[in-house]
Amino acid sequence: MSEKKYLAKIIAVDNEGLQMISACCSGAKTNVANIKYLKENKVFLLSIERIKVEVGGEDKKVSSICKFDFVSSVKSKNIDQKNQEQPLELICINYLKKNDEYEIDLIFNNNALISLGTEAIEVRLEDQTN
Numbered sequence: 001m002s003e004k005k006y007l008a009k010i011i012a013v014d015n016e017g018l019q020m021i022s023a024c025c026s027g028a029k030t031n032v033a034n035i036k037y038l039k040e041n042k043v044f045l046l047s048i049e050r051i052k053v054e055v056g057g058e059d060k061k062v063s064s065i066c067k068f069d070f071v072s073s074v075k076s077k078n079i080d081q082k083n084q085e086q087p088l089e090l091i092c093i094n095y096l097k098k099n100d101e102y103e104i105d106l107i108f109n110n111n112a113l114i115s116l117g118t119e120a121i122e123v124r125l126e127d128q129t130n
Helices: 015-025
Strands: 009-012 029-031 035-038 043-051 061-069 071-077 087-098 101-108 113-118 123-127
Touching (some): 015 061, 015 087, 015 123, 061 113
Antiparallel strands (some): 009 123, 029 043, 029 087, 061 123, 087 101, 101 113
16 A cells, blocks of 8 residues: 655644644745745735655655735844855744734844735745645
8 A cells, every 4th residue: 555645735824833833844944046925916926945854764855835815024033145145044933913913024044034014914834845
């Protein structure tokens, strides 16, 4: 019998879900070229290579997309957007609520940060490969 393979899809609409996605993405690798903000669609996309921690103990790498919806603004710190090959390692994802707005922070190594202004928490983590 062959091992069942599946593509993970995690949807977060609250802090608990966001922390689950953060845990799955901790240590994920990417670079500046794999980060896109589609302003007219209010969508922020982050393409990452992560270790599939949810299958337990295996060091299986998987390509995933982390999609943030309802994003109205994006700010970055310590990220050279002209250097498309700048390597980044995602440490965690946090959020703050200010009035009716959320600020979702993607915290990377080397003190790099991307801050997303959003009206709701709606984040999807989808695997692209097994």
